[in-house]
Amino acid sequence: MPRFAYVDGRYVPHAKACVHIEDRGFQFADAVYEVIAIRGGVLMDERGHIDRLVRSLNELKIALPMSIAALQLVMRELVRRNRVHDAALYMQITRGQAPRDFRFGPGLVPTLVMTVRRADFSHAKQLADGLSVMAVRDIRWARPDIKTVMLLPSSLAKMHAIEQGADDAWLVDADGYVTEGSSNNAWIVTGDGEIVTRPADGRILKGVTRNALQHVAKLFQLRIVERPFTIAEAQSAREAFTTSASAFVLPVVSIDGKPVGDGKPGPVARDLRAQYLAYSNGAHGAPIGWTPS
Numbered sequence: 025m026p027r028f029a030y031v032d033g034r035y036v037p038h039a040k041a042c043v044h045i046e047d048r049g050f051q052f053a054d055a056v057y058e059v060i061a062i063r064g065g066v067l068m069d070e071r072g073h074i075d076r077l078v079r080s081l082n083e084l085k086i087a088l089p090m091s092i093a094a095l096q097l098v099m100r101e102l103v104r105r106n107r108v109h110d111a112a113l114y115m116q117i118t119r120g121q122a123p124r125d126f127r128f129g130p131g132l133v134p135t136l137v138m139t140v141r142r143a144d145f146s147h148a149k150q151l152a153d154g155l156s157v158m159a160v161r162d163i164r165w166a167r168p169d170i171k172t173v174m175l176l177p178s179s180l181a182k183m184h185a186i187e188q189g190a191d192d193a194w195l196v197d198a199d200g201y202v203t204e205g206s207s208n209n210a211w212i213v214t215g216d217g218e219i220v221t222r223p224a225d226g227r228i229l230k231g232v233t234r235n236a237l238q239h240v241a242k243l244f245q246l247r248i249v250e251r252p253f254t255i256a257e258a259q260s261a262r263e264a265f266t267t268s269a270s271a272f273v274l275p276v277v278s279i280d281g282k283p284v285g286d287g288k289p290g291p292v293a294r295d296l297r298a299q300y301l302a303y304s305n306g307a308h309g310a311p312i313g314w315t316p317s
């Protein structure tokens with residue numbers, strides 16, 4: 025079946041989809057993006073992702089290319105045309121096209137690109153084996169709270185980890201604290217059962233899945249603590265895990281070659297994943313079928 029992409033007002037065959045070489049997204053990484061999982065045909069945590077998209081655009085003073093209601097229609101139409109049930113939807117919005125210049129004027133027309141890609145959300149292997157991660161120095165720019173397409177440091181960090189035989193990188197700041205994963209938020213469960221993740225202090229992306237998990241954990245009266253932690257603390261934690269829109273909750277079983285806990289996927293990550301999936305199906309007050317006012 026041919027895949028379709030959406031580019032600036034048109035649904036086009038994926039293989040032929042393109043933007044102009046003078047697009048500022050290409051020339052300056054002057055663009056933001058979102059990734060939304062579609063599970064059983066439903067956009068997961070749609071509201072959280074759209075809210076964050078609007079925030080990212082506002083931080084960079086890029087205009088929203090269409091109303092949110094229109095954006096939602098395009099997302100649904102793209103899902104329909106691609107006939108996907110379980111998939112990841114990617115949306116990039118750039119400041120637009122202009123002759124290459126560090127300065128930019130106010131009148132640019134933002135470029136909007138959307139694609140969907142089938143996904144296997146069973147994550148069977150990662151759940152059975154758990155992930156191994158490696159500490160890599162966080163060399164990203166000072167605004168990782170904005171979801172920009174400037175992903176080269178994260179991509180290089182992940183490649184470095186893979187070349188060393190790990191599955192992913194956990195980024196570490198200049199003070200030795202974990203910021204987040206290459207494309208996910210990082211969590212640990214301490215010996216006395218606290219669930220710890222770094223605060224959204226401007227040094228991480230405030231994950232939509234992270235927010236949902238905090239909501240779910242509070243419902244179950246689990247103790248969530250927001251504070252930075254080091255690689256050494258994570259290595260001696262009872263459990264570790266990551267969260268993201270495309271992987272939900274995945275256990276981390278080793279860090280820099282040292283097993284976390286007993287080196288096997290742990291029960292807290294497993295239960296949180298199950299409850300997060302229940303939440304995304306409408307349990308626990310999830311905003312399913314959300315339409316903006």
Ligand code: PDD
Pocket residue numbers: 059204205206207208209228229230231232233234267268269270
């Ligand atoms: N990544 N931190 C970073 C650096 C990320 O890139 C992501 C998401 C997250 C988790 O955020 P959320 O729960 O909203 O997905 C945290 C997406 C999935 C990606 O780039 O593919």
